[in-house]
Amino acid sequence: xxxxxxxxxxxxxxxxxxxxxxxxxxxxxxxxxxxxxxxxxxxxxxxxxxxxxxxxxxxxxxxxxxxxxxxxxxxxxxxxxxxxxxxxxxxxxxxxxxxxxxxxxxxxxxxxxxxxxxxxxxxxxxxxxxxxxxxxxxxxxxxxxxxxxxxxxxxxxxxxxxxxxxxxxxxxxxxxxxxxxxxxxxxxxxxxxxxxxxxxxxxxxxxxxxxxxxxxxxxxxxxxxxxxxxxxxxxxxxxxxxxxxxxxxxxxxxxxxxxxxxxxxxxxxxxxxxxxxxxxxxxxxxxxxxxxxxxxxxxxxxxxxxxxxxxxxxxxxxxxxxxxxxxxxxxxxxxxxxxxxxxxxxxxxxxxxxxxxxxxxxxxxxxxxxxxxxxxxxxxxxxxxxxxxxxxxxxxxxxxxxxxxxxxxxxxxxxxxxxxxxxxxxxxxxxxxxxxxxxxxxxxxxxxxxxxxxxxxxxxxxxxxxxxxxxxxxxxxxxxxxxxxxxxxxxxxxxxxxxxxxxxxxxxxxxxxxxxxxxxxxxxxxxxxxxxxxxxxxxxxxxxxxxxxxxxxxxxxxxxxxxxxxxxxxxxxxxxxxxxxxxxxxxxxxxxxxxxxxxxxxxxxxxxxxxxxxxxxxxxxxxxx
Numbered sequence: 235x236x237x238x239x240x241x242x243x244x245x246x247x248x249x250x251x252x253x254x255x256x257x258x259x260x261x262x263x264x265x266x267x268x269x270x271x272x273x274x275x276x277x278x279x280x281x282x283x284x285x286x287x288x289x290x291x292x293x294x295x296x297x298x299x300x301x302x303x304x305x306x307x308x309x310x311x312x313x314x315x316x317x318x319x320x321x322x323x324x325x326x327x328x329x330x331x332x333x334x335x336x337x338x339x340x341x342x343x344x345x346x347x348x349x350x351x352x353x354x355x356x357x358x359x360x361x362x363x364x365x366x367x368x369x370x371x372x373x374x375x376x377x378x379x380x381x382x383x384x385x386x387x388x389x390x391x392x393x394x395x396x397x398x399x400x401x402x403x404x405x406x407x408x409x410x411x412x413x414x415x416x417x418x419x420x421x422x423x424x425x426x427x428x429x430x431x432x433x434x435x436x437x438x439x440x441x442x443x444x445x446x447x448x449x450x451x452x453x454x455x456x457x458x459x460x461x462x463x464x465x466x467x468x469x470x471x472x473x474x475x476x477x478x479x480x481x482x483x484x485x486x487x488x489x490x491x492x493x494x495x496x497x498x499x500x501x502x503x504x505x506x507x508x509x510x511x512x513x514x515x516x517x518x519x520x521x522x523x524x525x526x527x528x529x530x531x532x533x534x535x536x537x538x539x540x541x542x543x544x545x546x547x548x549x550x551x552x553x554x555x556x557x558x559x560x561x562x563x564x565x566x567x568x569x570x571x572x573x574x575x576x577x578x579x580x581x582x583x584x585x586x587x588x589x590x591x592x593x594x595x596x597x598x599x600x601x602x603x604x605x606x607x608x609x610x611x612x613x614x615x616x617x618x619x620x621x622x623x624x625x626x627x628x629x630x631x632x633x634x635x636x637x638x639x640x641x642x643x644x645x646x647x648x649x650x651x652x653x654x655x656x657x658x659x660x661x662x663x664x665x666x667x668x669x670x671x672x673x674x675x676x677x678x679x680x681x682x683x684x685x686x687x688x689x690x691x692x693x694x695x696x697x698x699x700x701x702x703x704x705x706x707x708x709x710x711x712x713x714x715x716x717x718x719x720x721x722x723x724x725x726x727x728x729x730x731x732x733x734x735x736x737x738x739x740x741x742x743x744x745x746x747x748x749x750x751x752x753x754x755x756x757x758x759x760x761x762x763x764x765x766x767x768x769x770x771x772x773x774x775x776x777x778x779x780x781x782x783x784x785x786x787x788x789x790x791x792x793x794x795x796x797x798x799x800x801x802x803x804x805x806x807x808x809x810x811x812x813x814x815x816x817x818x819x820x821x822x823x824x825x826x827x828x829x830x831x832x833x834x835x836x837x838x839x840x841x842x843x844x845x846x847x848x849x850x851x852x853x854x855x856x857x858x859x
Contacts, residue, residue, distance in 0.1 A: 264350055267342050270341075280490055288494070289494045289827075291497050295498040301720030302721050306457065307459075309432075320432075324462075328463055329432075332344055332347055346380075348362055361380070363376075377409060397430070397747050400421055402416065422785075516819075528694060545822065550819075557608045587646070617637060617799060624792060667679065674712070689732040730761070751764045755774075825844050
């Protein structure tokens, strides 16, 4: 997962073992793991069915990134990693033990490891390394590298430390096999998610640089690191540009997950501080070849510049079947202002999604109503059956409405809706001890005004926040928006230094260990965690464990429904909206497979550059492409 406009989106997620996989005998070697059902490729996986296995290699993919960078070490909280690096997973430089599939949820295929196994009590997992795996310097990737990487990442990476919280150690079984031990039995997910471990070169990181100084994996660096994946850094300008070059003798190029993919010879990332300048760079060509659009307004109205009219820039809508993120105003409970549940509920009422969707978003968006939107894990209706059994022990610690009312967000569906919803907000504030005096919402006891700041970094933040702020002011709340540069924004979010931000909480088809990073009390105090809300709720902690130790898929679904429902009824966020499509506009220099993976919607790594098209654009636009 990379920096730039997809920064907050991000990420990679864990999955859980399914009945199809359970049928396999315990402690025997497995290759492809499908955790929601058997992989459609079976045991004879040759390559993804959507790729062109003979796709030509060549050309340069140009991309623009907002902000700047100061580090080539993405696994620590310090510094802003350069484009191409990932805080979780291997990014463009490092391979992982296994690779998550692009066209199936909850599925991983071999990469550094060609197989894995685990005992029937799920107390450990053993991974077997592919003897062909090697670093860019030609040295083999070893069991020692895997063990060292596990230790370093668990100690220094906020995400890996919680992801592998129940993995106690890793030991060498042979020169090809490494065994991971767990401190709990019955966590059916752990054997599989160890495949997400990025493997780092121990011999490089424990060596010295050109000046004889010992390297330190716990610190930021701008020394080009040794890697193992399909690309390596060929040049960079600190903070402003980084260029990656495809490794011609990449060891895994003929593995099924790589055939027909990673076709660009070079990938150049140019940093621009201003979003408007980045947009202009795309319209003129040269600095950015593919623009992923998030703004409904721009998608509907801004793609009318000359290159589009000439057919040299193409707009395309890629539908996706993957889970939709909970995009929402995150209310930071580390601030006393948001610690009262009634206050948080009241803040949902001034958000007028329907008017915004009609007047600002051209009807493209749908209101988000679950943290697991687009999956069978999303709760609905009233709790019943297994879910109700799970929730029952916590009844006296949960809002009573959870058991008697279907969760529904306020709707602005008529001219009278605004008055009705704002009155509901005021009533809730009154119950929470806030009253309107002199047109201002103030604390009934102290007279303290209710005021907060929404922090943003992207132009869409203003589009979303402005109508909300306007409605808040109608009930006396002094809300403001502050736009800062991306690097400062990332640093403040990582350290929870904000009142409210727009968060993107991305889930998978099968919840698991990553839920700790989103909701657990421990994660609330860990800089860089995804518990942006600062949730410290014993019931949530218990339900997270209930999800992680689910006995089977049905049990997992019920437990996740319960978790989703408790999160919703505690109003930790003000949900916004989602869109089940990926919007891309690209300069017409690419060819691509006839179809793209339905799960992700689009796999740019399966595209390739047509040299004739590239040459024609370069001639027409005077070498800008």
